Amino acid sequence: MHEFDSNKVEEYKTYKCSKCSYSADVSGEKRRTIEGIFETHVCLNCRCVIEVCLGESYLIGSEIFYKENEPLCMLCGKNDTIVWNSEMCKCPKCEGKMDLTRLELNIFSVGKVKIV
Numbered sequence: 001m002h003e004f005d006s007n008k009v010e011e012y013k014t015y016k017c018s019k020c021s022y023s024a025d026v027s028g029e030k031r032r033t034i035e036g037i038f039e040t041h042v043c044l045n046c047r048c049v050i051e052v053c054l055g056e057s058y059l060i061g062s063e064i065f066y067k068e069n070e071p072l073c074m075l076c077g078k079n080d081t082i083v084w085n086s087e088m089c090k091c092p093k094c095e096g097k098m099d100l101t102r103l104e105l106n107i108f109s110v111g112k113v114k115i116v
Ligand SMILES: [Zn+2]
Pocket: 017, 018, 019, 020, 021, 022, 091, 092, 093, 094, 095, 096, 097
């Protein structure tokens, strides 16, 4: 991944639980993008794996700055979230293990590349 300019590569991932089939399209990591800072969390209220925004971006001249946000669940609007550990990959529904079942990279000049 690191050989690419992160602004020109978009990642699409899906994690799926092998026990209960719950799946989530999340990155599993903290990312800084032009749109903001995002991290994969678990909402304890909804018991879902979600992407939360930790900071919104704004521009001064051509430089990007980030304004910190409280991480809110996009489903219930509450901030009962904790960071999802993508090494444990624990399913929030049944505590089973979630596996990476899809990884696609959309590379600016190459197009979509399917890896998993
Ligand atoms: Zn499960």
